[in-house]
Amino acid sequence: MMYPFSYKKIELEAQNFWYNHNCFEIVEIPNKEKFYCLCMFPYPSGNLHIGHVRNYTIGDVISRSQRMLGKNVLNPIGWDAFGMPAENAAKKNIVSPTDWTNSNIYYMYNQLKSLGFSYNWDRKITTCKIDFYRWEQWFFIKLIEHGVIYKNNAIINWDPLEKTILANEQVINGIGWRSGAKIEHRKIPSWFLKITDYAYELLRCLANIDWPESVKKMQVNWIGKYKGIEVSFKVIGSVPNCYSYLKVFTQRPDTLFGVTYILLAPDHHLVELAAQYNYQIKKLCNTFTFCGKCSLATLKNKELGLYVGYNVLHPITNEILPLYVSSFRYFEYGATASMGVPAHSHRDWDFANTYGLPFKTVVSDINGKVPDISKNAYTDFGFIINSGIFNNITCFEAFDYIFYFIKQYKSGVVKQKLKLRDWGISRQRYWGTPIPVKYGITGKQTPLTDEEIPVYLPKHGCLNSKFNLKKIPSFYVLGNGWVRDTETFDTFIESSWYYARFCCTDNNNSILDARVNYWLPVDMYIGGIEHAILHLMYARFFHKLMRDFGLVDCDEPFKKLITQGMVLTYTYYRESFGIKEWFNPLDVCLLKDKKNGNIIPTVKRDGGIVIRNGIEKMSKSKNNGIDPNVLINRFGADTLRLFVMFSAPTEQVLIWSESGIIGSSRFIKRLWNIVHTYIYISGSEHTIIKLSSLRPDQFNLYRQLQKTIKKATSDMIGRHVFNTVISTVMKLTNLVLHFIDIDSSIIGLAVTREALKSIILILAPIVPHITHVLWKVLGFSYAVIDAKWPSYNKHCMLGQLFTVLAQINGKIRKEIKLPLNYHTKTFASTILSSISIKGYLNCKEIHTLIFVHAKVINIVVSL
RNA sequence: GCCCGAAUGGCGAAAAUGGUAUACGCAGGGGACUUAAAAUCCCCCGUCUUAUAAGGCAUGCUGGUUCAAGUCCGGCUUCGGGCACCA
Structure with a gap:
């Protein structure tokens, strides 16, 4: 029998209930155990995509399940609202970044609402609002006073045509994305945060956090x-x-005798000195490129290296070594000079080969044989050769010996170095937090006082397309010759402390208060794996700064971390005049070529052919985000939530495809029908189960139920693996479906009721709307959101038969059902005398018997 | 290039700690119900040999450890993420 089902009605009923009963307004309760669950807040790019749905459903499932365990759960959300896309959109569509951001927030807020997430909306943060970013300015001033911030030169991408600074994302193969101009690198003064001061603590504390x-x-x-x-x-x-x-720094002092030249970066002081007299060097320095994603092949281009005009003396051999500059800034870890050892380094081999520099082999292989370096460098370790008194020792010994030797002549020191660099936080952009510093007539920089902040970001009417605080004198001119800093913060600053502000968003008098020590650290932080380094490192660092200022107590912000695998889709583009236009997969039609069967992607709107770029993460810049609205309207929020959780384990990448969502939709309808069928058959009467009076098939269902609760509990609460929670519940549901058809006795119905109750409770965090309604249908007077997580009966799982596998040489030949307390020896003799096994053992000698209790007996025989 | 992951049927995937590979779901095939369609329910569904029974082969490739490897170790291939101004 079918019962009328409307997800729209169900969603409305559940959401109204939560709203009317203030279910998600949360306060600190000192004696109640807290649980702070946080998802990385979204950038308001326009609309949610499936990646967001995945992220926020995981967070909601965890929040709701922790609530069922009786905890006081904080589950806040906000908007990471400052950032570059607002400026890009403003330029393209002639709107103000404020209006663009606000309308995106409004749209995305409604999308989040429609998915039924249990957010504490009263604690919402919007980072572009003064009540948030004013505290960033306040903290910046404190940091400057304590010397954690300093000014230095930073290298930026300069678009000579647009006369603007471009983000790395906007530079493609050295070319500006809009203008198509060749990008130059310039140095400009910038503010830096001393993250390197905290490097060792950041390393050490990794041991204390439960992260992947x-x-x-x-x-x-x-x-x-x-x-x-x-x-x-x-x-x-x-x-x-x-x-x-x-x-010159080197990690291979054992190859010191193999140096035949020294390579300098374009920003090395000797190169800058040489550039004053040599136009070619100057030109090369102006156009150097970063190592980033370039390949070593670039090195082979002759125009990229030049002799600087200076030579140096080798500290031991006194050989004369030439200095070269390379436009290719490949120096690792920010060093600006490196030894050229072409015989033992691939990149030096390439460089020396290109510029005709000499090779000198100073390391033999592990057998003492001189390696052949005619085609490639020898980079392994071995014994030292051609190195005077150091010959015949190992590379490892040579590290120390050579160091002590040159130390005597004051030509070397041991250095512990870091790859980590200080955090450059200045941005020459409009849509960000203004930096609270002013400059006097002489250029003297002075942080603002507490009375002089907050500095409001001036409204931008979008009259010109140049978003730059330098163009707004009413903002920066302060009188008496003072002017404001016209740059803004890196938006990673906002995301480095928002999690703490969620504890006290209503405090207008201070950045944080005592409530942070109730809620922090965040118990569960959930976000994309793409944030594994930058955001998560900056936030850990910022937390330690706040701790050292007495603002928070704990050492680490995020106790446990789930890194959600990214949701990927195809990206499509069309190129004209060197500029790429990206198309959403939903706007692309895949046609089959009749001749060869190849798939041709075309734009639905105009039929033009587009190019498939690959499968990439959903993002604004590649326009490949899939808007969940279509699916919510067609299937309902529960179905989408269920499907996204069922499709793959949380940490795994998910290549988006909506085929299969119908299965989740069917399951939800089936559940609806079973519960209503049960009520139809049983009415409101129900009895209590006595285990001893259950028939075998009733007991079987009861036992499967206990197994399901056990598995669901360990997967949901312990491992945070949700796809298997769903599949195990589906299995039980199928069992109930058949059972209810056969057994409508009073006891049978009681077992069915127990099963349905647990199915609803287990699914409640995942599909909160339908379970809210079905819980009421089952006749409970309180809401499922206030229900407890189900527990299972351990005892009924004992005393059952187990399957033991009989293997011969690891191949399964027979399976036998045995009680758990069987005797191994009796079992062995029984199995060896069984006829089917005897057939396999014919005339073969038994070597060993391997027993694994309740699992396997492996009979090892000679062949 | 460097760092971190991933690879299992036609597809999404399951198998915690090495011990029945393919649970659960999608697609596909067949059937029931229906005037019909949809919905729902039932059966089949890795591959090869053979009618079946039965057996062989299968977890990206390759080599190893082990009584036993999807799982552990070595070497590759392909794909994805990050590489400091996308967030």
Whole structure:
């Protein structure tokens, strides 16, 4: 029998209930155990995409299940509202960044609401609002006073045509994305936060947090602690005194005798000195590119390297070594000079080969054989050769011996270095938090006082397309010759402390208050794996700064982390005049070529052919985000939530495809029908189950129910694996479906009722709307949101038969059902005498018997 | 290039700790109900040999450890994420 089902009615009923009963307004309750669950807040890019749905459903499932465990759950949300896309949209569509952001927030707020997430909306944060960013300015002033912030030169991408600074994302293969111009690199003064001061603590504290190992590894490697020596080479010829020695860091001092040249980066001081007299060097320095994603092949381009005009002396052999500059800034970890050892480094081999520099082999292989370096460098370790008194020792011994030797001549020191660099936080952009600093007539920089902040970001009428605070004198001119800093903060600052502000969003008098120590640290933080390094490192660092200022008590902001795998889709583009236009997969039609069967993607709107770029994460810039609205309207919020959780385990990437959502929809309808069928048959009467009076098939259902609760509890609460929670509940539901057809006795119905109750409770965090209604249908007077997580009966799982596998040489030949307390020896003799096994053992000698209790007996025989 | 992951049927995937590979779902095939369609329900569904029974082969490729490997170790391939101004 079918019962009328309307997800729209169900959703409305549940959401109204939560709203009318203030279910998600939360206060601190000192004696109640707290649980702070947080999802990385979204950038209001226009609309949610499936990646958001996945992220926020995981957070909601965890929040709701923790609530069922009796905890006081904080589950806040907000908007990471400052950032570049608002400026880009403003330029493209002639709207103000404020209006664009606000309308996006309004739309996305409604989308989040429609999905039924249990957010504490009264604590919402919008980072572009003064009540949030004013505290950032306040804290910046404190940091400046304590010397954690300093000013230095930063290198930026300069678009000479647009006369603007571009983000890395906007530079594609050295070309500006809008203008198509070749991008130059310039140095400009910027503010830096001393994250390197906290590097060792950031490394050490990784041991105390429950994060995925992969993320910890990435952070360790990013901080990149490494050891080597810094060798001083004497510069030959007339240079200013301060330039008379060239310091070069190396991690391979054992190859010191193999140096045949020194390579300098374009921003090395000796190169800058040479550039004053040599136009070619100057030109090269102006156009150098970052190593980033370039390939080593670039090195082979002859125009990229030049002799600087200076030579140095080798500290031990006194050989004369030439200095070269490379436009290719490949120096690892920000070093500006490196030893050229072409025989033992692939990149030096390429460089020396291109510029005709000599090779000198100084390391043999592990057998003492001289390696062949005619086609490639030899980069492995072995024994030292061609190195005077150091010959015949191992590379590892040579590290110390060579270091001690050159130390005597004051030509080297051991250095522990970090790959991590300080955090440049200035941005030459409009849509961000204004930096609270002013400059006097002489250029003297002075942080503003507490009375002079907050500095409001001036409204932008979008009259011109240049978003730059430098163009708004009413903003920066302060009188008496003082002017404001016209730059804004990196938007990573906002996301580095918003989690703490959620504890006290209503406080207008201070940045944080005592409530942070009730809620922090965040018990569960959920976000995309793409934030594994930058955001998560900056937030950990910022937390430690706040701790050192007495604002928070704990050492780490996020106790446990789930990194959600990204939701990927195809990206499609069309190129005209070197500029790419990206098309949403929903706007692309896939046609089959009749001749060869190839798929041709075309734009639905105009039929033009587009190019498939690949499968990539859903993002605004590639326009491949799938809007969930279509699916919510067609199937309902519960179905979408269920499907997204069922499709793949949370940490795995998910290549989006909506085929299969129909299965989730069917399951929800089936559940609706079973519960109504049960009520139709049983009426409102129900009895209590006595285990001893259950028939075998009734007991079987009861036992499957206990198993399901056990599995669901460990997967939902312990492992946070939701797809298996759903599949195990589906299995039980199928069982109930058949059972209810056969057994409508009073006891049978009682077992059915128990099963339905647990199914609803287990599913309640995942599909909160339908379970809200079905719980009422089952006749409970309180709402399912206030129900407790089900517990299982351990005892009924004992005393059952187990399947033991009989294997011969690891191949399964027979399975036998045995009680758990069987005797191994009796079992062995029984199995060896069984006829089917005897057939396999014919005339073969038994070597060993391997027993794994309640699992396997493996009979190892000679072949 | 460097760092971190991933790879199992036609598809999404399951198998915590090494011990029945493919649970659950989608698609597909067949059937029931129906005037019909939709919906719902039932059966089949990795691959090869053979009518069946039965057996062989299968977890990206490759080599190893083990009585036993999807799972552990080594070497590759392909795909994804990050690489400091996308967030």
